[in-house]
Amino acid sequence: MTEPYRVLARKYRPQRFAELIGQEAMVQTLGNAIARGRIAQAWMLTGVRGVGKTTTARLIAKALNCIGPDGQGGPTITPCDRCEPCRAIAEGRFIDVMEQDAASNTQVDKMRELLDGVPYAPVSGRYKVYVIDEVHMLSTSSFNALLKTLEEPPAHVKFIFATTEAQKVPVTILSRCQRFDLRRVPEERLREHFAAICASESVEVEPEALSIIARAAEGSVRDGLSILDQAIAHGGGAVSAAAVTDMLGLADRGRVRALMSCLLAGDGPGALEGLEEQYRLGVDPREVIRELMDLAHLATRAKLMGTVEPGRPPEERAALKGWAERCGMGQLHRVWQLLLKAHDEVGCAPVPLEAAEMGLLRIAYASSLPDPGELLRRGPDEGEPARPAVATPAPTRTPAPVAHLPEPAAPAARLPLPESFEALVRLAESEGSLMLAAQLHDYVRPVRYAPPEFSFALAANLPGNLAQDLTRALRDWTGSNWRIEIAMTGGEPTLREREQAERRAALEDPAVKALMEAFPGAELLSYDPHSTAAPAARRDIA
Numbered sequence: 191m192t193e194p195y196r197v198l199a200r201k202y203r204p205q206r207f208a209e210l211i212g213q214e215a216m217v218q219t220l221g222n223a224i225a226r227g228r229i230a231q232a233w234m235l236t237g238v239r240g241v242g243k244t245t246t247a248r249l250i251a252k253a254l255n256c257i258g259p260d261g262q263g264g265p266t267i268t269p270c271d272r273c274e275p276c277r278a279i280a281e282g283r284f285i286d287v288m289e290q291d292a293a294s295n296t297q298v299d300k301m302r303e304l305l306d307g308v309p310y311a312p313v314s315g316r317y318k319v320y321v322i323d324e325v326h327m328l329s330t331s332s333f334n335a336l337l338k339t340l341e342e343p344p345a346h347v348k349f350i351f352a353t354t355e356a357q358k359v360p361v362t363i364l365s366r367c368q369r370f371d372l373r374r375v376p377e378e379r380l381r382e383h384f385a386a387i388c389a390s391e392s393v394e395v396e397p398e399a400l401s402i403i404a405r406a407a408e409g410s411v412r413d414g415l416s417i418l419d420q421a422i423a424h425g426g427g428a429v430s431a432a433a434v435t436d437m438l439g440l441a442d443r444g445r446v447r448a449l450m451s452c453l454l455a456g457d458g459p460g461a462l463e464g465l466e467e468q469y470r471l472g473v474d475p476r477e478v479i480r481e482l483m484d485l486a487h488l489a490t491r492a493k494l495m496g497t498v499e500p501g502r503p504p505e506e507r508a509a510l511k512g513w514a515e516r517c518g519m520g521q522l523h524r525v526w527q528l529l530l531k532a533h534d535e536v537g538c539a540p541v542p543l544e545a546a547e548m549g550l551l552r553i554a555y556a557s558s559l560p561d562p563g564e565l566l567r568r569g570p571d572e573g574e575p576a577r578p579a580v581a582t583p584a585p586t587r588t589p590a591p592v593a594h595l596p597e598p599a600a601p602a603a604r605l606p607l608p609e610s611f612e613a614l615v616r617l618a619e620s621e622g623s624l625m626l627a628a629q630l631h632d633y634v635r636p637v638r639y640a641p642p643e644f645s646f647a648l649a650a651n652l653p654g655n656l657a658q659d660l661t662r663a664l665r666d667w668t669g670s671n672w673r674i675e676i677a678m679t680g681g682e683p684t685l686r687e688r689e690q691a692e693r694r695a696a697l698e699d700p701a702v703k704a705l706m707e708a709f710p711g712a713e714l715l716s717y718d719p720h721s722t723a724a725p726a727a728r729r730d731i732a
Contacts, residue, residue: 197415197416197419198387198391198415198416198418198419199411199412199415199416199419202387202415203245204242204245204249205249205271205280206249206268206269206271207220207221207249207253207267207268208268210242210245210246210249211375211379211383211411212241212372212373212374212375212376212379212411213241213242213246213372213373216246216370216372217267219370220250220253220267221267224253224254224265224266224267225267229254229265229348230348230367230368231340231343231347231348231349231366232340232343232348232349232350232351232366232367232368233247233250233348233349233350233351233367233368233369233370234325234351234353234356234359234363234364234367234368234369234370235247235350235351235352235353235370235372236352236353236354236356236369236370236371236372237354237371237372237373237374238354238374238408238409238410239354239410239412239413240407240410240411240412240413240414241372241373241374241375241409241410241411242372242411243323243352243353243354243372244321244323244352246352246370246372247289247321247323247350247352248279248280248287248321249269250319250348250350251279251284251287251317251319251321251348251350252269252271252275252276252279252280253265253266253267253268253269254316254317254319254348255275255276255279255284255286255287255315255316255317255319256269256270256273256275256276257273257274257275257316258270258273259272259273261273264316265316274314275314275315275316284314284315285313285314285315286312286313286314286315286317286318286319287315287318287319287321288304288307288318288319288320288321289321289322289323290304290320290321290322290323291323291324292322292323292324292325292326292327292328292332293323293324293327296327296328296329296332297329297331297332298329298331298332298334298335300332301328301331301332301335301336302335304320305335305336305339308320308339308343308344308347309344311346312346316346317346317347317348318346318347318348319347319348319349319350320347320348320349320350321350321352322349322350322351322352323352324352324353324354325351325352325353325359325363326353326354326355326356326358326359330360333360333362333363336363337362337363337366340363340366340367341366349367351363351367356369356371373409374408374409374410375407375409375410375411376409377401377404377405378404378500380403380404380407380409380411380414381397381400381401381404383411383414384400384403384404384414384415384418385400387415387418388400388418388429391422393422393427393428393429394427394428394429395428395429396429396430396431397503398431398443398503399421399429399430399431399433399434400429401431401502401503402431402434402435402438402440402443403417403418403421403434405484406438406440417434417438420437421433421434421437424437431443436471439472439473439474439477440473440477440481441468441473441477441478441481442468442471442473443481443503443506444505445464445467445468446468446478446481446482446485447485447505447506447509448464449461449464449465449468449478449482449550450482450485450486450509450513451509452464452554453482453525453550453553453554454513454516454517454521454525455554456554456555457554458550458551458554458555461550461551461553461554462547462550462551465478465543465546465547465550469543474542475536475542475543475545475546476533476536476537476542476546478546479529479532479533479536479546479549480533482529483526483529483530483533485509485510486522486525486526486529487526488502488510489510489513489514489517489522490519490522490523490526492510492511492513492514493513493514493517493519493522494519498510498511498514524556525553528549528552528553528556529549529553531549532545532546532548532549532550532552532553533549535548535549536549605617605667605668605669606668607641607642607668607670608641608668609641610639611630611634611636611639611644611685612685614630614639614644615627615630615631615685617667618630618663621663621667623663626656626659626660626663629656630660630685631684631685631686632649632684632685632686633648633649633650633656633684633686634646634647634648634649634656634684634685635647635648635649635680635681635682635683635684636681636682637677637680637681637682641670641672642664642668642670642671642672642673643672643673643675644660644672644673644674644675645674645675645676645677646675646676646677646681647676647677647678647679647680647681648676649684649687656676657674657675657676660672660674661674
């Protein structure tokens, strides 16, 4: 009779700690604890789905109950897999290892029923091991029923809890356990693991296909094996990158690289054509954006680290290396930010394809613009910066010209330096900078005015950066680089404060008082005590 087929995730489930990939730190801690006889009463295993929590629980149970081939062995981190306890635990029939799914047994009655057997000695093993999976699903009453037993269990009882959401487990439970956070398995380790399984199964697989599966697994061994199982069935015993891409509905990585080259070259039509091609193949536009984000991230890391991450296909390594060499850090960061914005827009847009097209056009235009800091460092005679050369040819259309800021070190002189602070305010008004003139008039208290140097205190906190705005404006107006400093205290009264003081003094003048009394409701608009008409007015009133 033909043996029923077992899926890869079950067939290749680790049977010893050495086969558990990506969890070396946990294995070392458990091995040292068992070797020194410092065995905890309870363990809490956390991590995302498919990283090996339940498998680790069974391996711990096997390590605690192994008696060796001769029946004389003790707890060990390397179980023999030949004694009766090891074989029974591996086959799921060992009476002293009890597994319970908390998701389907949340009631307190189920917990009490499970704990009724705690006081009794093991039937055939060294320890009674209680494995509770998805422990965060237990009810509050079930947790309360477990507390006292968990705090002081009998010496022959061990608890192992597994959960994907440790934050939902009461802290009173967590504090009674040794916690192990199982890590996501790196893509490189997953590729190596899947390649070994394909070799064992005599399956031909393309390296690019393994990379796609490992990336889609997101650190989960079980998820990756499920995808690999499906890919083998889909390809009839052979696994190709194109078949896996089509099966998962993913964007073709080669086409995505070509699309990224179009974006970095500012080729808007080419970017739209590449996106439309992916859309015709049934790829979600948001998935295309996500793949572009991954490439932008890898290129940025390659730029920063000076090398491409190992394990990538040769074509992708060459593309990443080229982008890292030709693009600046600012440009790559700008592409990432724009892709992130496009990803969110596509997710909430009524027509995702249109949103993706607009997002890519925005990137194609902005990705090749020079960094603002580079503009400031570049002289006015250097001309427009060259667009970065990438794998895809540059478009024939001429991009919009970029306005260059004037070089601070060698500006052209225009207006004479204002001789006084009041003249400076009038200059700002005449040049149309009314907001700057108002700030200077109302809030600036001059401390030292000696053009091109100016120090002042502020009468109140102002939004923005007055010193920077004033420096830039004076450089444009006068052609000189001014030294602007803001003092913490001191300074003369502001022009507004001076005018208010003069107004109060004017209202105390007898002539003004007489005029105000003669014309009730009149308003004082201006007052010049030095005018030749003022003494005559005082004599006439007298």
